[in-house]
Amino acid sequence: ASVVQRLWRGRVSADMLSPRLQRAMKDYVSANKHHVSYKGHRRTAQSAKELVCQMKAQARLRTVDGTEQPFSSLGWGGLVPSLPLEQLYRQQDRSSFKTCAVVTSAGAILRSGLGKEIDTHDAVLRFNAAPTEGYERDVGNKTTIRIINSQILANPKHRFNTSSIYKNVTLVAWDPAPYTINLQKWYTSPDYNLFGPYVEHRKLHPGQPFYILHPSYVWRLWDVIQGNTQENIQPNPPSSGFIGILLMMALCEQVHVYEYIPSMRQTDLCHYHEGYYDAACTLGAYHPLLYEKSLIQRINMGPESDLRRKGRVTLPGFSAVDC
Template sequence: MILQDFLLPGLRHVMKQSAQLLLLALLVWMLLLFAVFFYFTDSQVTQLHRTTSIFNSESQHSTHVQRSSRAIMASHNAPWAMFAERRGPFQRKQVFQPPRAVEEFQFRNFGKRRKEYRKNVMKPPETEFSKTWSVVRGLWKGQVSSKLLGQRLQQAMKNYVLSNKYKVLYKGQRKANNDRQEILCQIKEQAQLRTLNSSEQPFAHLGFQPLVPPQLQQAYRTCAVVTSAGAILKSSLGREIDSHDAVLRFNAAPSKGYEKDVGSKTTIRIINSQILANPQHRFNSSLIYKNITLVAWDPAPYTIDLHKWYQNPDYDLFNPYITQRKNFPEQPFYILHPSFIWKLWDIVQSNTLEDIQPNPPSSGFIGIVLMMNLCEEVDVYEYIPSMRKTDLCHYHEKYYDAACTFGAYHPLLYEKLLVKRMSTAFEQDLKKKGKVTLPGFSKINCPL
């Protein structure tokens, strides 16, 4: 009993100490576990934060590069250019851009975006692509409105109407129900071809007389207008296009390598002023501008102030034009008179009740009416999209945007609707070939 009384208190003391040590060890183990847990959790959050920061930084840098590349384009690509300084024949004016203009640069559809930008452009969302088909079907039927466009294009159009860079003040009538014959007679009466000559100032004073070739006149029976639309790829229309007496192409669109779809013949090439001014297009050396008739254009103010236009064109086309005419006087080369450009705009606006963009018409519409002046019959390919409709802007460039088809800067949607209303093409030609057929002015009989 004495031994038991002696051992039990010691045993109890040892067990108490062991329990305390066990609890302490358990506590330490739990603290260590929590420390490890928080360490890895914090590392992942930090890594995620860093990744997100890098992504945002790269996105901002990419956006800045894209905006910068667009900002150096001429006012064909800078719709909000309001203050400009003349730099020289091959330098772009510096422009002021209000904040809301940033998104608008993507809508200019002349195909003048920098190559490094084009390579990184992704296709638009499938939902946007699908939505465009309702607009295409509306064009096939000759019944379409800007309300069918996506919100992005609608907003861009509204912004251009509000900006009114060229100070357009349309005072004519508007009518949406003119029939085909009325439209044809209107365009024949009001859109007679006019090119720059030496009789008006400041060009008479500047000595343009020996530079300007004789006026362009009707010379062809059948003509093809080949747009640069991406939908012409895989069309196999090349042979049909080349069967025409004359073929019109646009800007820097090549035929080499695409002969099966677009043909190989080129008779006339209509070029906007950037082709002349921007060294990227190699106007002085590229073979696509040689041995054909050239027709250049640049929009003047809506008031047709020729002095102001000469001093401050969207791109400096006059110095390159003078140089080219002196070096190659045998090559027919014309500059469209600004009054011709704005007459076409007036015609488009007069045939719709909606407010169209107060910017010059597209090269496509200008080229179509140009050929109606020169030809007895004009076939236009992929101006109104066929069943091959795609958001690929141009067949020779990897850039996607529905604005290239339906317009944002240019009133393309309204131009195409007007062309459809004038066309005599069969529905199958329109859907399968993207082809519309128009009579030349010489074949349009109007009441006296």
């Protein structure tokens, strides 16, 4: 069976990858750039419900709120949005959104015709620089939240301050800190400097909700992946895709994810909006993507026909499960 067919059934292992991707993975494991040392369990047989409950308990949504050093001394208490992200869309105690869509940037979404379906959701999450303009038939045009990595803020080529992609949406940025969280170290040497542009943007546009994920949130998500995988996964943060899926599970009653687990349209085209080809975008090299995807497949409530035809996964929001 092909890697994609195995993903549809949820049985994956690094030895299914091409020699090139296996080598890249091994190199990341030995580099261990973020000084990860995992001491927890490695469960194999948790049910879908147990998995979702573990995610709900272990991966509580958390953003930088300005109460910890060095951010408290820098006055971030008054800089970050006054309403926490979990409360931003909440209505009288009820879960914020009924149905949400998470739209990955995979090339396989091209010629899917999924745009209309995606736009019927109450909220739509997109990633990084992925555009809607010109691709509406396949990806829709509604954007509620956009997750951006620190390169978007730090690299001038993305025109973060002027591009319309980043306007009129809630922004959620992230950057990897050391595994044993040291916020001071993170602040002085982030992967890409997001702090300066963040402060500047907050001052210019105080009315736009804009958060930075707490690095401990990102690593607790990683722990959930390693804690349910027998093999050693890459000691690097989960992909934005995985982070976005779990973020939406915290905000929505039901989540539909598009082209994360590849459909029959699977392709090495990395992004739907760029002519760049690399299987690593779908199967992972730096990020533990293969294992993330296997975990998401295990909690999928939708039929395999949705995976094949739409690349669509159906997940319960945390408010919809009794743990």
